[in-house]
Amino acid sequence: MARNAGQDDFSLRPLRRLLVVCLVSVLFLTFLVWRIDSPRVERFRAAVVDAVMPAFATLGRPITSLAGMADDFQSYRRIYEQNQELRRELQQMKAWREAALQLEQENAKLLDLNNVRLDPKLTFVTGVVQADSGSPFRRSVILNLGHRDGIQDGWAAMDGIGLVGRISGVGAQTSRVILLTDSNSRIPVTIQPSGLRAMMTGDNSPAPYLDFLEESDNVRPGDRVVSSGDGGVFPADLLIGQVTQSRDGRLRIRLAADVGHLDFLRVLRSRGNESIDDPGALVVPDSFIGPMPPPPLVQAQTQEAEDG
Amino acid sequence: MADRRVAERFTGAFLFGALCAVLIFGRLLPLAQDPGRLPGPDLMLAMVFCWMVRRPDQLSPLLIGVVFFIADLLLMRPPGLMAGFVVLATEFLRSRRAALADIPFVAEWGIVSLTIFVVLLAQQTATVIFALTPPSLGSVLFSGLMTSLTYPLITGVLRIGFGLRRAGPAEGPDYGGWG
DSSP states (O other), rough: OOHHHHHHHHHHHHHHHHHHHHHHHHHHHHHHHHSSSHHHHHHHHHHHHHHHHHHHHHHHHHHHHHHHHHHHHHHHHHHHHHHHHHHHHHHHHHHHHHHHHHHHHHHHHHHHHHHOOOOOOOOOEEEEEEEEESSOOEEEESOOOOOOGGTTTTEEEEEEESSEEEEEOOOOOOOEEEESSSSSSEEEETTTTTEEEEEEOOOOOSEEEESOSGGGGGGOOEEEEEEEOOSSOOSSOOOEEEEETTTTEEEEEEEEEETTTEEEEEEEEEEOOOOOOOOOOOOOOTTTSSSSSSHHHHHHHHHHHHHH | OHHHHHHHHHHHHHHHHHHHHHHHHHHSTTTOOOOOOOOOOOOHHHHHHHHHOOOGGGGHHHHHHHHHHHHHHTTTTTTHHHHHHHHHHHHHHTTHHHTTTTHHHHHHHHHHHHHHHHHHHHHHHHHTTTOOOOOHHHHHHHOOOOOOHHHHHHHHHHHHHHOOOOOOGOOSSSOOOOO
């Protein structure tokens, strides 16, 4: 009992208690500062991630590749079914390829006829996924691209097919991609045949839902969803996925990208949409010397009249 | 005597830090990215409570605070929030360690589970109050349930693998058998 009393005496020493209170206050204060001035603390976070990631990548590589091997090995077990499936799909794809070729020719002809100027192709940098967010409530991955590769906040990241997320947080050698499925992700989208605008909102489920959709009657499952570029922070016309309807009747998007298995991501270099801020000037020929400078003349005359 | 005691404390603290690093490392590995899976247990949380009940002398609040702050930074949580609550919870367990020393494991499990839920719900409440996007309450509760269910497992692993057990009454005040 004497021992217990001694221990309690130790833990309740006022100085010690004061230090614990200080520590907890510092921690909560950090949270508060983060809430008020998020970018500064996030930069600090990016620096920490940047410092940790190189060691992590080296250590993590063997484990990730082992897990990949185990995955591949599992897929051997159902190789026959896979083969059948692939044959079937190939059959369908051949038909589609034919259709696509015809459409491409037709499209080229029409573009030529109309003399359309398309957007210059977006260039991209490809990076390797090094780590994921590690939290069940956050969906993000870390790429091995950073400032030194010219990455900037807000750029779009795609896998081979569709949009995956956007850059949020850039270190010197690493950057974080917030995936479309994260509950903080909001992307303005266009739904294809109808041209309706909406907001794609992530909620930690595999399929983000459509928000702020005005005429949901005109949207049906199967419609294509592409990014709209509204707000000027995100490139337009990137494929995102297809509309589906979940069991609760909500319109959701089945992503074209395979968000479950991300290895390589391409980050699109976008330079922002050019905006037109000039209201437009009066168009006059150069040789026109008409009653253009009358106001000063009139003023001079009135001045003379006053003097005289 | 004093030398051995100090050395033991440092070994314990170092081991705790290393295990936390391994756990963070394991969670960051890009193996399972499927969204929409149910959240798994928070092993770090279970481990720190288990350790605190067994050997409170080896874990200083500063160590816990720093380790969980780094975890907050790396795991994209609001920095400092979880760390603050975990320090408070471990201090609570530390102040009750005289009572915790003599109770059966089931009772300890109950108290620790309660503490886990309090920490997670406090974090959830803070997220709601500060108008961040909180995870759904159901998934947080499920994560707490998983964490408290894995608590006996963690205790077993720490006991068998690292010889972590309570300081026996015969071995003096603040240090005990390491194994």
